[in-house]
Amino acid sequence: MAYYLVRAKLKGELREELRSRLDRQEFRSMRPFGVALTQGLTGARRDPATGEAVWEEEDYCSPPLAMERDAVLDRYFDDLRVETVREGEGWRRIAGLPSLWE
Template sequence: MAKRFVRARPGNRLAELRKRLDSGEIEAMNPFGRAMTRALEKARFDPETGEAVWIEEDYCSPPLAMERTEVLDDYFEEITVVEEDVDETVGWQRIDNLPGLWEQVLDEA
């Protein structure tokens, strides 16, 4: 299993994504729903770049293929896997000082 360090520019529909996460709809998607939900719940916002950043468990080749098709491409632009095999703990520590994505984007909406 690989952990991906992801950066993406939030689109204007993140409130809809938040509702889908809260309803459990995304968590129920197989095989990636639980991992994606955990990652997006903890996602951070980089105010210097305006990007969402998170660490995602992923088994796809190319990286995030299913996740992008089913969810991510609807809500984010310029999705970039910055690092394809990051240590999860170290990855989250690198962005721990950033504000939470949901507090940032939903407060601005």
């Protein structure tokens, strides 16, 4: 298993739809990635310097986040990029950033 710091541009017109789906826990039942995806997106931060959404994601795919992109991420985000990190490192690096949902 690998961990990634994910950066992507949230499609503004779909922001409320994504938030609503997260609030309803719609992605949690998606196997095998639903719980990790839900936790990552719920805890996502906004980088004020770039306006990007940033979160840490646990993943098993090659290429990274392939299933998540196909099922969810490509609908809501553009320019998705990943950086390999150790578990928890991504969250520590972005802890001081504001929530994506504020």
